[in-house]
Amino acid sequence: MESTECLHLITVNQTKKSMKMQFITLGALLLTSFGFNLQERIITGKVTSMHDGRPLAGVYVLLKGKATTATTDLHGNYTITVAAGSEALIFSATGFVTQEVKINHRTVIDVQLTAKTQTLPENKVTGPPVRHDKRSEKVGIAAEYSFSPGYYPGEYGWPDYNTEEYDGINENIFHDALRNPLSTFSIDVDAASYSNMRRFLSQGQRPPKDAVRIEELINYFDYDYAQPKGEHPFNIITEISSAPWNKQHKLVHIGLQGKRIPTENLPPSNLVFLIDVSGSMNMPNKLPLLKSSFKMLVNELRPQDHVAIVVYAGAAGLVMEPTSGAEKKKIVDAIDRLEAGGSTAGGAGLRLAYATARKYFKAGGNNRVILATDGDFNVGESSNAAMEQLIEEERKSGVYLTILGYGMGNYKDSKMKTLSMKGNGNYAYIDNITEARKVLVNEFGGTLFTIAKDVKLQVEFNPAKVKAYRLIGYENRLLKNEDFNNDKKDAGDLGSGHTVTALYEIIPVGVESEFFQVDPLKYHTIKIDHSASKSKELMTVKFRYKKPDADISQLIVHPLIDNQLPLENTSDNFRWSASVAAFGMLLRESEYVKGYTYGGVLNLAQGARGTDKEGYRIEFINMIKSVNGLMAKQ
Secondary structure (H helix, E strand, C coil), X not given: CCHHHHHHHXXXXXXXXXXXXXXXXHHHHHHHHCCCCCCEEEEEEEEEECCCCCECCCXXXXXXXXXXXXXXXXCCEEEEEEECCCCEEEEECXXXXXXXXXXXXXXXXXXXXXXXXXXXXXXXXXXXXXECCCHHHHHCCCCCCEECCCCCCCHHHCCCCECCECCCCCCCCXXXXXXXXXXXXXXXXXXXXXXXXXXXXXXXXXXXXXXXXXXXXXXXXXXXXXXXXXXXXXXXXXXXXXXXXXXXXXXXXXXXXXXXXXXXXXXXXXXXXXXXXXXXXXXXXXXHHHHHHHHHHHHHCCCCCEEEEEEECCCEEEEEEEEECCCHXXXXXXXXXXXXXXXXXXXXXXXXXXXXXXXCCCCCCEEEEEEEECCCCCCCCCCHHHHHHHHXXXXXXXXXXXXXXXXXXXXXXXXXXXXXXXXXXXXXXXXXXXXXXXXXXXXXXHHHCEEEXXXXXXXXXXXXXXXXXXXXXXXHHECCHHHCCCCCCCCXXXXXXXXXXXXXXEEECCCCECCECCCCCCCCCCCCCHHHHHCCEEEEEEEEEECCCCCCCEEEEEEEECCCCCHHHCCHHHHHHHHHHHHHHHHCCCHHHCCCCHHHHHHHHHCCCCCCCCCHHHHHHHHHXXXXXXXXXX
């Protein structure tokens, strides 16, 4: 072939290649102009345990070298968008070995994580046992837990220390129904203890005893109580059977169902997102998870709702003026721009958030500060006493408080529980995106809209039938008997559709029990009224509550007839709450369940699962199975 022909062919081929590249470039530009990005692709997968194959919820999936993260759902599934050329995904879960997986050209990546431990240590993480402030046992001050260093891996942004704090709990004992017939307490709709407990157990660790608040475990679950029909926003349900862990004792179940108000009928909201952006929040399970949580909440807002954003680190600042829920992109963009760094001026942030809420106060509306933090305040007001005083002053304005806790290592549960109790609010611990969806989407009305405030219960026991009684849980919610009729005494609040459940364990008259032995009085005689002996009533339950905008309480009285059912004939609600209470007592090593086992809890829970639309109960059952298996190996 002549050289001129060769040159002609080369020129033609180069022209074809050039035209082909132009077409490819033009196609890419067209695809990009229509919203397609050839540089990104979606990867999905499932994360399971190497030990038993169970799906792992709350695993953090991090795109190596980027800020892109995802979290596995209740079934262990995740979805993450990655850029072309991305090298690897990093899978991190507390209690499991962190794993780095090459992406290559895959769009489906399933991973099995190996547990760091297969034992359930006795109230410790790694190293020495948890240190407990013994002073709390003497004078009732807050107990402080301090874990040894080295618990969390230092790589991929996880800290290598632990200074978590929990208030001390002295378990309720049996009281004499003849000498002390009244039991008074405030309701508690918080559920932070349950998700925090789940976090410990998922990593193969026994939670600190004082991290287990049994009433919050019980109230984590929804119960299918009937909706109220009368003038009050409550329906009261009671049931009696034998205590599963002690057949000689009775168990009384008291259920409270709040009226469920459709979202479209809820009053307009004036919300202030108060977000901790200090340096301690710079972890995958803190600020990134927080951002994802708040985006889900923003999606639930209506045009009549307004949101402002206040942040705090070394100082506090207003980063977004109140914005309508119709402008979701503007709110989400403001959340996306948040970055962590600096110290933690929590007091200043609270003051600015409350001032903003008061400035844009909606009369008759839902005015609320939503604080999201790990609770590690270290600038300005940081002591529990100072923060309590600040919150108590601010709650008089009619602005409520919701606290969302995030993270681990330096988590300050004691501080956040205190603030929520003092601030007419509620408190949840967000350990994964599934929990965020539960609190901020599935339970949107109950979390953010109060239908009754200062709700108190007082139970009077009939000493002709009850020898002794004890309230299970609610140790930090006990009130003096005279507080029941005192409308100035603060108590818990109930949200739209919320349920509250309380359990009493009773020793009947005539039953000898190792847990209650009191000598007869020498100088004083107490006689039982003749009418009490003739009555069929076991006890009388009284409720007091205020409407959200009222200062005077209303009273509901509910006598309870002693109609005891065999345990197998009780409702799913009864048996489920009993199983959760027993599980909590076993974790706390309560003397009242000695001889009862996790296997007994499992059998009780499996027979009371009910409908379980969201899968929360099956998750609990699987948790019991895991703990039961671990305990069997010890």
